[in-house]
Amino acid sequence: xxxTVQKLARMAGVSTRTLRYYDEIGLLEPARKNxxxxxxxxxxxxxxxxxxxxxxxxxxxxxxxxxxxxxPSFDGPSALRMHRExxxxxxxxxxxxxxxxxxxxxxxxxxxxxxxNEKFKGFKQKLVDDNEQQYGEEIxxxxxxxxxxxxxxxxxxMSEEKYEEFKSLEQEVLDALAEACEAGDPSGELAQKTAxxxxxxxxxxxxxxxxxxxxxxxxxxxxxxxxAAYYEKACVGGxxxxxxxxxxxxxxxxxxxxx
Amino acid sequence: xxxTVQKLARMAGVSTRTLRYYDEIGLLEPARKNxxxxxxxxxxxxxxxxxxxxxxxxxxxxxxxxxxxxxPSFDGPSALRMHRExxxxxxxxxxxxxxxxxxxxxxxxxxxxxxxNEKFKGFKQKLVDDNEQQYGEEIxxxxxxxxxxxxxxxxxxMSEEKYEEFKSLEQEVLDALAEACEAGDPSGELAQKTAxxxxxxxxxxxxxxxxxxxxxxxxxxxxxxxxAAYYEKACVGGxxxxxxxxxxxxxxxxxxxxx
DNA sequence: CTTGACCTTGACGCTGCGTAAAGGTGTAAT
DNA sequence: ATTACACCTTTACGCAGCGTCAAGGTCAAG
Numbered sequence: 001x002x003x004t005v006q007k008l009a010r011m012a013g014v015s016t017r018t019l020r021y022y023d024e025i026g027l028l029e030p031a032r033k034n035x036x037x038x039x040x041x042x043x044x045x046x047x048x049x050x051x052x053x054x055x056x057x058x059x060x061x062x063x064x065x066x067x068x069x070x071x072p073s074f075d076g077p078s079a080l081r082m083h084r085e086x087x088x089x090x091x092x093x094x095x096x097x098x099x100x101x102x103x104x105x106x107x108x109x110x111x112x113x114x115x116x117n118e119k120f121k122g123f124k125q126k127l128v129d130d131n132e133q134q135y136g137e138e139i140x141x142x143x144x145x146x147x148x149x150x151x152x153x154x155x156x157x158m159s160e161e162k163y164e165e166f167k168s169l170e171q172e173v174l175d176a177l178a179e180a181c182e183a184g185d186p187s188g189e190l191a192q193k194t195a196x197x198x199x200x201x202x203x204x205x206x207x208x209x210x211x212x213x214x215x216x217x218x219x220x221x222x223x224x225x226x227x228a229a230y231y232e233k234a235c236v237g238g239x240x241x242x243x244x245x246x247x248x249x250x251x252x253x254x255x256x257x258x259x
Numbered sequence: 260x261x262x263t264v265q266k267l268a269r270m271a272g273v274s275t276r277t278l279r280y281y282d283e284i285g286l287l288e289p290a291r292k293n294x295x296x297x298x299x300x301x302x303x304x305x306x307x308x309x310x311x312x313x314x315x316x317x318x319x320x321x322x323x324x325x326x327x328x329x330x331p332s333f334d335g336p337s338a339l340r341m342h343r344e345x346x347x348x349x350x351x352x353x354x355x356x357x358x359x360x361x362x363x364x365x366x367x368x369x370x371x372x373x374x375x376n377e378k379f380k381g382f383k384q385k386l387v388d389d390n391e392q393q394y395g396e397e398i399x400x401x402x403x404x405x406x407x408x409x410x411x412x413x414x415x416x417m418s419e420e421k422y423e424e425f426k427s428l429e430q431e432v433l434d435a436l437a438e439a440c441e442a443g444d445p446s447g448e449l450a451q452k453t454a455x456x457x458x459x460x461x462x463x464x465x466x467x468x469x470x471x472x473x474x475x476x477x478x479x480x481x482x483x484x485x486x487a488a489y490y491e492k493a494c495v496g497g498x499x500x501x502x503x504x505x506x507x508x509x510x511x512x513x514x515x516x517x518x
Numbered sequence: 519c520t521t522g523a524c525c526t527t528g529a530c531g532c533t534g535c536g537t538a539a540a541g542g543t544g545t546a547a548t
Numbered sequence: 549a550t551t552a553c554a555c556c557t558t559t560a561c562g563c564a565g566c567g568t569c570a571a572g573g574t575c576a577a578g
Contacts, residue, residue, distance in 0.1 A: 004525075005524090005525075006524070015566075018566065036526080037573090039525085050363075054360065062564080062565075080363055080364050087357050087360060088357065091353045091357070095350070098343060264555090265554095274535080274536080275556090276536065279558095280535060296556080297544095297556055298556085320534090321533080
């Protein structure tokens with residue numbers, strides 16, 4: 001399998017300029033050149049390019065990439081695994097960014113207000129994160145678990161924000177439940193809407209929604225006094241009413257742990 | 260409250276060069292200049308700089324930032340939404356890359372082979388995404404319901420996105436659990452970290468965290484076969500191991516529904 | 519033999535600053 | 549009044565990682 005610049009470029013989703021540049025800086029040289037000076041890439045170069053692009057995606061500069069992949073003691077599999085870890089970390093960071101953007105949007109829409117210190121919270125946090133990203137390994141070696149814990153605290157920070165959202169959604173569930181409960185009919189529109197809200201609320205915490213699990217949880221709300229007490233706040237017999245509504249909503253009859 | 264370049268720079272955590280550059284491109288001009296040409300910034304500029312840095316943290320280029328903050332009639336929220344879309348696209352791409360890395364890992368382990376074009380799946384997707392960004396509507400027409408549904412049902416879409424985030428956090432819990440389980444000690448560092456991750460995960464769904472409820476849920480994981488089966492995926496006896504870790508973590512002994 | 523898609527090298531442009539260089543200020547201490 | 553020293557100014561080049569012409573050579577098809 002031999003490729004010219006453009007063929008390889010198309011396959012890899014980069015520009016021909018990029019390939020020429022990589023040749024220029026010696027990062028990825030073609031297998032050979034044909035009689036008229038055309039660059040010809042082979043299998044090996046394809047693999048190498050893939051690796052290069054992997055690392056590039058991580059935001060690594062080309063110089064570092066070169067050092068890594070040209071290192072004779074380069075351990076492919078373990079590098080890949082580390083690579084995966086880093087990608088996961090980056091995704092978490094992206095999630096944080098997205099959350100920030102979303103908060104800003106809803107703040108801009110007046111749906112919620114963002115205190116100045118809140119703005120700086122995420123902002124400062126990011127600075128810390130950048131440091132960690134850059135010196136991650138070093139710091140981990142130098143300062144040990146403490147730093148690692150701090151990066152966990154970042155997650156906490158995130159869940160703190162989410163938590164706010166969830167609290168309001170949960171409040172909605174409670175409000176809807178109170179209203180529906182007063183109406184009295186678990187199959188009524190209000191009750192069904194409550195069940196739907198509750199499902200949405202669940203979507204935040206469950207690995208995968210299933211009617212069975214939903215109904216099962218509703219039953220648990222009745223069986224477990226901690227949860228029952230919580231829904232009792234909405235109305236008398238709140239947990240049972242919610243369970244009934246959810247049973248109708250899902251069309252699934254749960255099995256109580258007690259029956 | 261007047262600041263010279265360096266004072267403002269120190270306060271905001273940027274370099275003086277940055278401030279001069281922002282002046283140069285007209286992004287942030289000083290309130291005035293004193294008799295010898297020194298830049299003097301006032302309260303207004305401080306606030307503006309805060310905004311600039313905030314948007315910059317969101318990954319926006321200076322040009323876009325300028326448009327947003329200088330044009331009062333500019334639609335900030337919609338710009339943010341566009342930005343959010345970009346971030347989400349990046350996230351989708353990241354997910355693909357992660358999949359790709361995992362494929363590569365298993366290919367390296369000889370479990371499967373990869374065709375040349377497969378090697379670039381995640382990277383090519385980026386181009387596709389860019390296309391989608393540019394020709395969004397057209398493509399929506401072409402690809403039909405899936406995309407349309409997503410953009411139409413906004414609420415649903417939102418919980419769908421969250422759901423994605425949570426799945427990844429849940430995955431982390433599972434990964435940590437598997438690792439801790441292998442180590443074998445529920446009071447060990449790994450297991451305690453797992454319990455902590457699990458707590459964070461819970462923070463997304465629970466109206467209020469309490470040690471008792473946490474321990475109670477952990478017990479439920481053991482008692483309820485649906486949940487037990489789920490954590491069994493991480494390792495043999497996963498649910499019980501997790502419960503033990505959480506019991507130690509919270510210092511609370513739960514009551515089983517069965518005892 | 520022409521057309522058009524491909525290839526080559528060369529060179530300048532872009533962001534968002536870092537980093538001198540060459541010089542003028544402000545002020546506190548002598 | 550001088551000196552020291554931290555501060556300020558403008559000008560200008562440098563960096564990565566390419567994008568984007570420009571000016572020309574090559575290859576397969578018709």
